Amino acid sequence: METVLEIKQAYKAFDGFVAINDVTIDLKRGEKHAIIGPNGAGKTTLFNLITGHLKVDRGSVTFEGKEITGTPPHRIVKLGLARSFQRINIYPRMTVFENVQVALIARDGRSFHLFTLGHALNRDESAELLALVGLSAEAEELAGELAYGKQKQLELAISLASHPSVLLLDEPTAGMSPPETVEAIKLIEEIAEARGLALLFTEHDMGVVFGISDRISVLHHGELIFSGAPDRVREDPEVRRVYLGESHGAA
Amino acid sequence: MPPIEGKTMSMLANPTFLFYQFMNSISLGMNIFIIAAGLSLILGVLRVINFAHGAFFMVGAYVCWSTVTYLDGATGSFWLGVAAAAVVLGVVAFVIERGLLHYLYGREHLTQLLFTFAIVLVVGDLAKMIWGTDQYNVPYPHGLSGAVNFGFALYPAYPLLLCAIGVVVAVGMWLVLSKTRWGRIIRAATQDREMLSALGMNVPLVYTGVFVIGSALAGLGGALAAPRVAVSPGMDATIIIECFIVVIIGGLGSLWGSFLGALALGFVTMFGTVIFPDWELVLAYVLMLGILLWRPWGLFGVSEEESH
Amino acid sequence: MQGKYKATFWLSVVLVALLLLVPALGSKYLVDLTTEIMIYALFALSLNVLIGYSGNISFGHAAYFAIGGYACAIFLTTYEWPLIISMPAAIVLAGLAAAFVGYFCIRLTDIYFSMLTLAFGMLVWAVAFKWRGVTGGDDGFVGVAVPEFIGDRYAFFYFTLTVVALSTGLLWLICHSAFGRTLVAVRENRMRASFVGVDTRRLRLTAFVVAGTFAGIAGSLFAMYNRGVYVESAFWTESGQVLIMTLLGGLYSFFGPALGAAVLYTLQVGINQYTEYWPVVLGTILLIIIMFLPNGLVGLAQKISAQFSRRT
Numbered sequence: 001m002e003t004v005l006e007i008k009q010a011y012k013a014f015d016g017f018v019a020i021n022d023v024t025i026d027l028k029r030g031e032k033h034a035i036i037g038p039n040g041a042g043k044t045t046l047f048n049l050i051t052g053h054l055k056v057d058r059g060s061v062t063f064e065g066k067e068i069t070g071t072p073p074h075r076i077v078k079l080g081l082a083r084s085f086q087r088i089n090i091y092p093r094m095t096v097f098e099n100v101q102v103a104l105i106a107r108d109g110r111s112f113h114l115f116t117l118g119h120a121l122n123r124d125e126s127a128e129l130l131a132l133v134g135l136s137a138e139a140e141e142l143a144g145e146l147a148y149g150k151q152k153q154l155e156l157a158i159s160l161a162s163h164p165s166v167l168l169l170d171e172p173t174a175g176m177s178p179p180e181t182v183e184a185i186k187l188i189e190e191i192a193e194a195r196g197l198a199l200l201f202t203e204h205d206m207g208v209v210f211g212i213s214d215r216i217s218v219l220h221h222g223e224l225i226f227s228g229a230p231d232r233v234r235e236d237p238e239v240r241r242v243y244l245g246e247s248h249g250a251a
Numbered sequence: 252m253p254p255i256e257g258k259t260m261s262m263l264a265n266p267t268f269l270f271y272q273f274m275n276s277i278s279l280g281m282n283i284f285i286i287a288a289g290l291s292l293i294l295g296v297l298r299v300i301n302f303a304h305g306a307f308f309m310v311g312a313y314v315c316w317s318t319v320t321y322l323d324g325a326t327g328s329f330w331l332g333v334a335a336a337a338v339v340l341g342v343v344a345f346v347i348e349r350g351l352l353h354y355l356y357g358r359e360h361l362t363q364l365l366f367t368f369a370i371v372l373v374v375g376d377l378a379k380m381i382w383g384t385d386q387y388n389v390p391y392p393h394g395l396s397g398a399v400n401f402g403f404a405l406y407p408a409y410p411l412l413l414c415a416i417g418v419v420v421a422v423g424m425w426l427v428l429s430k431t432r433w434g435r436i437i438r439a440a441t442q443d444r445e446m447l448s449a450l451g452m453n454v455p456l457v458y459t460g461v462f463v464i465g466s467a468l469a470g471l472g473g474a475l476a477a478p479r480v481a482v483s484p485g486m487d488a489t490i491i492i493e494c495f496i497v498v499i500i501g502g503l504g505s506l507w508g509s510f511l512g513a514l515a516l517g518f519v520t521m522f523g524t525v526i527f528p529d530w531e532l533v534l535a536y537v538l539m540l541g542i543l544l545w546r547p548w549g550l551f552g553v554s555e556e557e558s559h
Numbered sequence: 560m561q562g563k564y565k566a567t568f569w570l571s572v573v574l575v576a577l578l579l580l581v582p583a584l585g586s587k588y589l590v591d592l593t594t595e596i597m598i599y600a601l602f603a604l605s606l607n608v609l610i611g612y613s614g615n616i617s618f619g620h621a622a623y624f625a626i627g628g629y630a631c632a633i634f635l636t637t638y639e640w641p642l643i644i645s646m647p648a649a650i651v652l653a654g655l656a657a658a659f660v661g662y663f664c665i666r667l668t669d670i671y672f673s674m675l676t677l678a679f680g681m682l683v684w685a686v687a688f689k690w691r692g693v694t695g696g697d698d699g700f701v702g703v704a705v706p707e708f709i710g711d712r713y714a715f716f717y718f719t720l721t722v723v724a725l726s727t728g729l730l731w732l733i734c735h736s737a738f739g740r741t742l743v744a745v746r747e748n749r750m751r752a753s754f755v756g757v758d759t760r761r762l763r764l765t766a767f768v769v770a771g772t773f774a775g776i777a778g779s780l781f782a783m784y785n786r787g788v789y790v791e792s793a794f795w796t797e798s799g800q801v802l803i804m805t806l807l808g809g810l811y812s813f814f815g816p817a818l819g820a821a822v823l824y825t826l827q828v829g830i831n832q833y834t835e836y837w838p839v840v841l842g843t844i845l846l847i848i849i850m851f852l853p854n855g856l857v858g859l860a861q862k863i864s865a866q867f868s869r870r871t
Contacts (some may be wrong), residue, residue: 372842
């Protein structure tokens with residue numbers, strides 16, 4: 001299968017603390033690839049390196065055959081790589097509708113149109129995206145006043161607005177109740193299927209991870225200690241030792 | 252800008268004059284440092300730009316003048332004035348922090364900024380009501396009106412003492428910040444506010460303490476500056492800009508950054524006055540811009556984006 | 560036109576019509592006061608592009624007002640250029656100055672941004688103060704050669720009304736444009752905005768330039784109205800005052816700052832008749848807004864009307 005995203009020998013340190021050490025990882029087109037690891041393993045840092053929020057000290061990031069190391073986040077998004085965040089990341093004092101509309105305005109390169117009224121732009125598509133994630137009824141509410149689970153859905157809609165081919169999801173079910181988790185994962189799977197999205201995601205719920213992943217990679221202390229099919233990850237002695245063994249009780 | 256004149260060149264070639272300007276630069280730098288250190292401390296811990304810091308500085312100078320005048324310039328009256336300035340500003344700061352600012356920490360950055368600006372307006376006018384708009388001069392303290400003989404040149408004793416006090420304040424603050432429990436708390440607050448309450452610290456008390464100490468430093472700096480400058484309304488605006496430049500150059504909340512920044516500003520101002528008379532302030536900006544181009548977060552500053 | 564904006568449009572038409580009638584009231588004093596208020600209203604509206612819409616608190620906005628004023632005065636008087644060239648040139652100059660300063664400031668966030676804008680604002684003040692030969696230093700630049708066709712009080716009133724109305728219309732469009740909407744998103748969540756593909760830095764710089772340019776328009780009007788420009792208009796307290804106007808009116812409404820300007824300026828003129836201590840009054844007003852009116856007069860009005868409609 002074709003590789004869409006490739007991280008090669010990435011290395012990142014903060015003040016002498018090595019957060020990501022020589023990590024090589026890739027993502028195939030349409031694949032669902034989970035990255036797991038104990039807290040502080042470097043998952044979020046890895047995401048920040050991919051999306052351009054942080055810059056690798058060494059190594060490279062390639063997306064759709066194009067090297068994007070050191071490219072600012074807003075350009076990377078335009079290439080078709082979107083992300084959602086662990087902590088809720090929306091525009092609280094704008095309406096739900098506007099939250100999505102702004103993303104569409106950006107995708108169409110109209111963010112700098114000073115003399116085009118914003119109100120009328122991308123209305124149909126905004127409505128479609130909201131319908132897709134089930135937020136049509138809340139379109140005119142302030143995003144900050146939505147319930148937690150709905151804010152997560154809104155975030156997903158914002159991420160989808162840029163028509164990505166790859167979606168990075170950082171803990172998509174964090175803070176959700178078990179029924180909400182089931183709903184959210186179902187939604188994500190459906191959308192990924194329908195749009196042919198490749199997913200790279202971190203997730204603490206092992207049920208979710210083993211349920212939907214095509215591949216699982218394990219990070220530990222900033223190093224990649226395993227990458228392979230879900231049925232093999234359970235058998236890997238190294239993974240059992242550093243991760244599954246100690247976290248069964250905790251997670 | 253005017254071209255450098257021949258006279259200026261010959262002045263700069265004169266070793267005695269050079270020495271004199273060199274010492275003046277350090278003395279001015281140290282005076283600014285004492286004030287900027289207070290601003291930087293408040294900025295680092297409370298994340299509040301205290302615009303009123305300049306006004307506090309001015310009130311410090313007035314208090315010193317009043318004390319000296321009231322005591323008819325008796326021996327020791329100056330130092331009493333210096334102490335009074337620090338105490339008065341400490342008390343004023345305590346009242347302002349506990350009475351008002353205290354309620355604004357959870358609010359937007361804009362609110363806090365405008366709050367301190369309101370204090371500038373009120374304190375500035377109150378000072379005008381109390382002290383009028385005349386210019387006052389505070390004489391050098393007793394025993395320090397003379398000069399010290401360096402063998403090859405003479406240098407006035409008071410500015411020399413200012414240099415020493417600046418260094419003492421810097422080292423003292425550094426010791427407190429790095430060696431004491433309070434210092435550790437303050438440093439923790441600079442880096443991570445949430446950590447503080449998680450550690451079970453009495454955060455409001457830390458904030459009050461820092462605001463009081465920082466403001467007392469402004470008062471102290473104002474009193475110490477009084478013999479060096481004309482005490483008058485408007486001295487608050489000049490100093491606050493100088494402090495901002497120092498903090499921007501040095502990096503937010505960094506003690507040694509402020510120290511270096513203040514020294515740099517001292518040199519640029521003193522030598523600028525000779526080389527480009529009237530344009531020394533513009534030179535200070537050029538210095539600031541140069542440093543910002545090179546290091547956008549100041550000499551010792553940390554990028555706000557990376558630190559998250 | 561969108562139904563949503565219909566009310567705004569007709570209210571503006573009514574307001575302009577009412578303003579056109581002001582000279583008919585026969586009070587020279589009122590004409591002057593209204594002229595001044597319109598200029599300050601534009602100044603405050605320009606600042607709100609930065610404060611309200613992009614969430615960047617500039618404490619040096621007076622600099623661009625002053626640059627517009629000085630430049631217009633100097634072009635008209637020293638160079639004897641016609642108004643049609645002088646004023647646009649002054650406005651462009653204010654915009655360019657904002658672009659230069661903005662380049663340094665927008666790289667930094669919140670606290671640094673405010674400090675740096677203030678420092679640059681005071682740089683402009685210092686230059687105006689020291690550059691006697693060009694600006695007149697602390698004596699001010701006096702005797703601005705205002706063109707004859709707007710030399711008369713009433714003619715200048717209509718000229719100001721035209722310029723301010725057109726500028727306000729343009730500002731309104733910018734604030735409600737695709738750009739304006741994106742600007743609010745950046746204010747709300749800069750990181751999220753960059754991850755939907757917005758170059759947030761360039762966006763904020765653009766907002767900075769827009770704000771500076773329109774402040775320049777207000778400044779050039781002010782210079783001609785006063786037939787002089789004084790260094791005080793570049794001083795940081797002036798930047799503070801326009802910030803207070805903006806806050807008093809209400810940051811999160813387009814017209815709020817104009818209302819704030821009208822109220823505060825009228826108050827200032829009134830109070831100056833009784834005491835020289837306007838700053839202490841201003842400081843107190845500011846403390847009251849901060850403590851009790853965080854959303855300004857517009858926010859207060861909304862609150863009251865909400866209460867009223869609940870009762871009926």
